[in-house]
Amino acid sequence: MSLERSRIWRNQTLPGVELLSASYIKFEFSKHWHDELAIGIIEDGAEGLFYRGNNILVPKHHIVAINPSEVHTGFAGAPKGWRYRMFYFDLPTLVKQFEYTDLPMAPIIDKPVIDDLHLFNELLQLHLSLEISSFDLTKGSLLAITLEKLFTKYGSIKPVDNTRNIDIESAYIAKDFIHDNWERNPSLLELEAVSGCTKFQLIRSFKELFGITPHQLLLLVKVKKAKKLLSEGMSCVETSLTCGFYDQSHFSRNFKLAFGVTPSNYMCS
Template sequence: MTSTGSSTRFRDCPRYWRTPLIPGAEMLTAEYYDHEFTPHWHDAYAIPVIEAGAETYRYRGSTHIAEAGSVPVINPGELHTGSRAVDAGWRYRVMYTPVDFLQKIADDLAGKPQPLPWFDPGVIRDRDLAYRLRHAHQLMEAGSDLLAAETAMIDALSTLLARYGSTRPETQRIAANDPRVAVMQAQLGADLAEPVQLSDLANAVGLSPFHAARLFAQATGMPPHAWRNQIRLQRALGPLRAGASVADVAAASGFTDQSHFTRHFRRMFGVPPGRWQAA
């Protein structure tokens, strides 16, 4: 933390890292002050624990405030934002846990296959759970005792599922599975470097451009062009993780240039792509 007169505030200081204990997961240890996350989603479950300060975020049509000791879980594919809720900013730890990994823990916990785990919108205020998640995160980051870290991680995620796991409401599944939206999403994601016009999407589903854009935004929470940029960013992670250059990934992802890619990447992940890759 840095001092500003008689007050203290956090810095914009994120660090992404990975652990062999959760294959495919991204882990984040961070503090933020100025940074504001624009509307975005993750393919994984975002499981944060706030250590100090407070974060405010928009999620499923409401504004939430997550203070120290709280756990503001975000479901995969769900649009949300993030910024400071208090003058100091906030410090937190996050497990971006792959869907199949958490699904396996849910199945093991129940002793039989379970529906996709889902968490109600809102901030979980459970000091015991927050302690378990923070402790597991710290042990995995230290990496000195993998047995203890894995035991703590399974305990923390099992506790989260047992206390707060549910299933996705049927109304949400119906809205998200509109076949016309699926057609437009497929067209937007088919070739990310290929230009697509709104009229192309509209013609594909037999709607006017106005009604196609409105349907898409109602189902996804984003206009088509913003949704496509999110897909570009999500698909860029694999090549970056494999060691491809930022410039090559930017071009293959359909961004106009590297600076355009970097700007969008930082707004979503809080760090430039090169720094994320270095983790």
């Protein structure tokens, strides 16, 4: 059986982003280009590319960035090939992400290979959130966090001085809104509207004040409420529905991340 596989899809929450998850050993891409900004993360092995007149290598846990309309190839850079995930961001989606800020935005990344493990892990979390059941707030927050970091560190946007950009009032308004609406699935757009500041400023302020992001708070509130309901005798299925999780796997995965056991194992303890 071939170990080569590939899957491409779009998440309805972010229709302007195409996603690829693939593993190749002998397959080679011919010369081509993308109209979108292509950002990839190498999960295992290494990818080789012919790009801007040179052969380059993108090893495991590195990020590859191919700017729009840049001709390139793709091939195995290691004997076992490479396993990777790609984002293809269309330009209107990128522009929209920064439309309510005073940050000038051009969809260009300065270098094709980025060695930044923290950003790699954040991009991996984002990609996974767009593949499995995840809250809209999770997807929106991870998208904002990763794009801001990508473009401020390696692109066209100047970094923000966080010490001068903390909005305490907006962060507390967003926190209260999450606590008041924990049963459902509030979005980052809703938090922007009620707090009166941009998603970038809100996430920075929230994390500076509370040590976690808005989507992390939402998940923590939900699983803490779920734990209480389970301890009172509510079934796993009913608890999952009451707390607004998408399905049992979504509930079980996040419960275990918080408490180290699945909901069913917690009920049996």
